[in-house]
Amino acid sequence: MASEISKNGLRLEKLHERHPGLTASLAGTFSEAASVCLDRHHSSPIEMSVACSTGLANCNVEFTKPDERTRNAWANEIDTTEAGAYGVCLAAVEVREGLVAVRRAETLTGADWYVAPANTELEDLETCFRLEVSGVDSGGRTVVDARLKQKIEQTRRGASNLPAIASVVGFKELVIAIQKVSEGK
Secondary structure (H helix, E strand, O other): OOEEEEEEEEOOHHHHHHHHHOOOHHHHHHHHHHHHHHHHOOOEEEEEEEEEEEEEEEEEEEOOOOOOOHHOOOHHHHHHHHHHHHHHHHHHHHHHHHHEEEEEOOOOOOOOOOEEEEEEEOOOOOOOEEEEEEEEEEHHHHHHHHHHHHHHHHHOOOOOOOOEEEEEOOOOOOOOEEEOOOOOO
């Protein structure tokens, strides 16, 4: 895999301006949660490794250091990690795959979001991918890879015929794994 540095980096702020399936409030929530997750282990700016179908890249990420009030509002580690992973994974698929969130996925589809190429006119979801997102607060690359395998299987079991992408953020490890899911094992 070729390694490269993304000049643009991952932009966690104002995701709603680039992802038509997000509101300003929801995008702000994801950005805030991602900042709390990253601040648990690191200081801004950081470099995250993104492994996906287009290769391996190191992307710069800047985040706002959360104050005590923000950390208190996000004191539930599970909820914070999930919401933070949404923000980081959506920013990563935007930069690395050229895809943006267009809609939240329904329950039992095996995914969290529908994503499509930026500026796609959507009459239906036929041009979309299902995007499953997960995050892990601690643990190394083996923990991220194990979670990615679980998420791949989840998308395969989903009640949808749309192609899928599974993604996992390792906040401590500073890694994002993104994999397109094929029908076979």
